[in-house]
Amino acid sequence: MSAEGEAEGPSVSEAERFWSPALRGLHAYTPGEQPQGGGWIKLNTNENPYPPSPLALRRMAEAVDDRLRLYPDPQSLALRQTIAARQGLQVEQVFVGNGSDEVLAHAFMGLLRHGKPVLVPDISYSFYPVYCGLYGIACQQLPLDDGFRVRVADYVQPNGGIVLPNPNAPTGIGLPLGELRWLLERNTGSVVVVDEAYVDFGAESAAALINEFPQLLVIQTLSKSRALAGLRVGFALGHVDLIQALNTVKDSFNSYPLDRVAQAGAQAALEDTLHFADITRRIVHSREWLAAQLAELGFECLPSSANFLLARHPQRSAVQLQQALRERKILVRHFKQARIAEHLRITVGSQPECEALVHALSALLVPTPHDNKVASL
Numbered sequence: 001m002s003a004e005g006e007a008e009g010p011s012v013s014e015a016e017r018f019w020s021p022a023l024r025g026l027h028a029y030t031p032g033e034q035p036q037g038g039g040w041i042k043l044n045t046n047e048n049p050y051p052p053s054p055l056a057l058r059r060m061a062e063a064v065d066d067r068l069r070l071y072p073d074p075q076s077l078a079l080r081q082t083i084a085a086r087q088g089l090q091v092e093q094v095f096v097g098n099g100s101d102e103v104l105a106h107a108f109m110g111l112l113r114h115g116k117p118v119l120v121p122d123i124s125y126s127f128y129p130v131y132c133g134l135y136g137i138a139c140q141q142l143p144l145d146d147g148f149r150v151r152v153a154d155y156v157q158p159n160g161g162i163v164l165p166n167p168n169a170p171t172g173i174g175l176p177l178g179e180l181r182w183l184l185e186r187n188t189g190s191v192v193v194v195d196e197a198y199v200d201f202g203a204e205s206a207a208a209l210i211n212e213f214p215q216l217l218v219i220q221t222l223s224k225s226r227a228l229a230g231l232r233v234g235f236a237l238g239h240v241d242l243i244q245a246l247n248t249v250k251d252s253f254n255s256y257p258l259d260r261v262a263q264a265g266a267q268a269a270l271e272d273t274l275h276f277a278d279i280t281r282r283i284v285h286s287r288e289w290l291a292a293q294l295a296e297l298g299f300e301c302l303p304s305s306a307n308f309l310l311a312r313h314p315q316r317s318a319v320q321l322q323q324a325l326r327e328r329k330i331l332v333r334h335f336k337q338a339r340i341a342e343h344l345r346i347t348v349g350s351q352p353e354c355e356a357l358v359h360a361l362s363a364l365l366v367p368t369p370h371d372n373k374v375a376s377l
């Protein structure tokens with residue numbers, strides 16, 4: 001105890017001086033809400049509404065045994081072999097990490113720090129500027145066109161690297177492979193990262209271009225189409241030298257990013273192609289249904305190749321709609337950013353979840369005698 005009788009130990013503000021200077025002014029990423037307790041319809045973080053592959057669940061249960069005493073395979077060799085075989089690549093062209101966020105972080109650190117700005121779309125995954133901030137990289141955000149599309153020609157300019165999600169998030173709009181090829185042919189002096197977190201819901205993968213373009217790094221995840229967000233597995237595909245850079249960062253950071261259970265589960269999930277095809281088909285079906293229903297309710301929806309829709313209602317405040325849905329235990333995501341501040345990003349749930357959302361929105365938007373357009377919320 002101190003002389004005044006107060007508990008010892010510095011207050012938070014006093015201890016802030018111990019922070020590394022690089023942390024000051026850093027704007028960290030804000031993940032979507034993960035509410036405690038049940039009863040929510042979660043359409044806010046682009047998770048898969050369906051369970052993971054039963055084969056993956058079984059293999060993970062089998063992996064929980066006495067071998068947990070031991071460190072896992074630091075190379076995740078069996079998993080990388082499975083990925084390589086599926087993609088028609090060599091195992092040395094595959095890197096795995098603790099979620100594609102970690103793979104992206106290693107790519108920023110290991111491949112995109114060249115003293116020149118990294119080019120990203122202005123409306124895109126908000127983690128990219130965060131990695132730039134963390135690693136001291138200048139981030140140049142290039143505006144999407146009026147239809148919220150990436151204009152690849154804008155990216156033909158000096159840069160330290162290019163990062164494009166395909167489909168883009170949160171717009172859901174896909175980039176045709178021909179346009180990406182056009183850009184790769186012109187941008188040969190820096191790495192082009194294509195973040196394919198949502199590619200399995202309808203976009204074209206650039207993995208087919210890897211052996212043609214040594215500057216191309218494709219990143220995918222098991223979080224979305226494989227319904228394994230909780231397992232944290234992502235991977236990168238590219239030229240062996242790019243993969244070697246990621247391995248060097250990994251082994252300077254954490255040699256065991258994937259535990260034994262995650263390696264077993266991810267491998268099985270990739271092998272279970274029937275389950276994968278079934279759940280992605282269902283989500284695409286519900287996405288088209290939901291887009292049509294939202295249009296009926298007066299929403300303007302961007303054409304999505306992902307497992308979410310970005311939609312706005314011309315007469316409704318997005319924040320108020322989000323709040324009103326929240327009161328009905330339905331979560332959707334809102335971003336304060338200019339140009340999309342009146343949009344909601346709605347994850348495609350199971351068909352009953354999509355129906356519950358449409359039901360709630362119909363009730364919120366019903367015309368009343370006191371309102372010549374729609375009821376106030």
Ligand code: PMP
Binds near residue numbers: 165
């Ligand atoms: N890229 C994009 C575009 C995303 O939306 C996400 C999910 N938030 C990720 C990467 C990261 O996904 P994960 O770390 O779960 O693989």
